[in-house]
Amino acid sequence: MAKRKLQEINAGSMADIAFLLLIFFLVTTTMESNYGIRRKLPPPEQADAPPPPVIKKKNVLEIVINGNDQMLIEEEPADVKDVKQIAIDFITNNGKNPNYSDNPQKAVISIKHSRETSYKEYISVYNELIAAYNEIRNRYAKQKYGKPFDKLTEEEQKVVKDTYPQKIAESTPKR
């Protein structure tokens, strides 16, 4: 018998198979965006905890949101787009305006909402408050170190954070 030469496999259809798989994965891929607002909850309440320190009323920026997503800041009606500027003015007041905070370390922002307040309203207000803190910290970082906040080293970030601590208090609505 004559020795037959080994037949080569035709690889021409390989591309088609690969394309088929590729299209399958293209269709099933959901690039899940895992973005979000970070938040650390306060630790659980202890029964024997000392009573909270008394904070002067001027050092608290009181934000109240009712069940219809209407907002009052220090008893004045306000809109979401105003929140950032008000928060910045409040935190960096340093005693100028007698109704706002004495200094950034003492400034506390309090959010009160009802059970009917919508999630998007809450997230929006929260986002604006974080934006206010980020802007203030960035400004301070540029002034002190000449770099934006997230380019600083860890120690430098800590200095900035201690100068402008983020104090956002939430009260739980009663049932």
Add this chain to the structure above:
Amino acid sequence: MGKFSKKKDSGTPAISTASLPDIVFMLLFFFMVATVMRENGEKKVMVRMPSADQVKKIEKKGLVSFIYVGKPIPKYQAKFGTEPRIQLNDAFANVNEVGPFVLKEKAAKREEEKPLMITSIKADEDVGMGIITDIKEELRKVNALKVNYSTKKGSVEQNFKK
């Protein structure tokens, strides 16, 4: 010149497609790696996340437990109504099951990873804060204090456009 006969000019040579499979495979592998098969199976609630721009990306997906909050999808509305519900893994749950769920997730992780665990709340933009507050209280009780409110990346004004 018998040995070195000149090749006959046969028009333009065909482009070799031999490397096409390689290119396609490369793309294929990219998408295979980038694909996240939803680990907790079926989604039973509708979630349209609100937008925010002061967001951080979650790096370690393995250390995140997800809590979904939203209206049940139409298929389940006859049984569960249209009020927002909580979904843990692939089942509807009550608020008081959130704590045990998080503890169970935590128990499955290695010791050094436990403090890094994050609970991500994926809630629909129209749910009330009542249910979110209840979840937060449950999380505080089990000391799972790192919370992430999942959002889309975008300006908050998009939340109020209708």
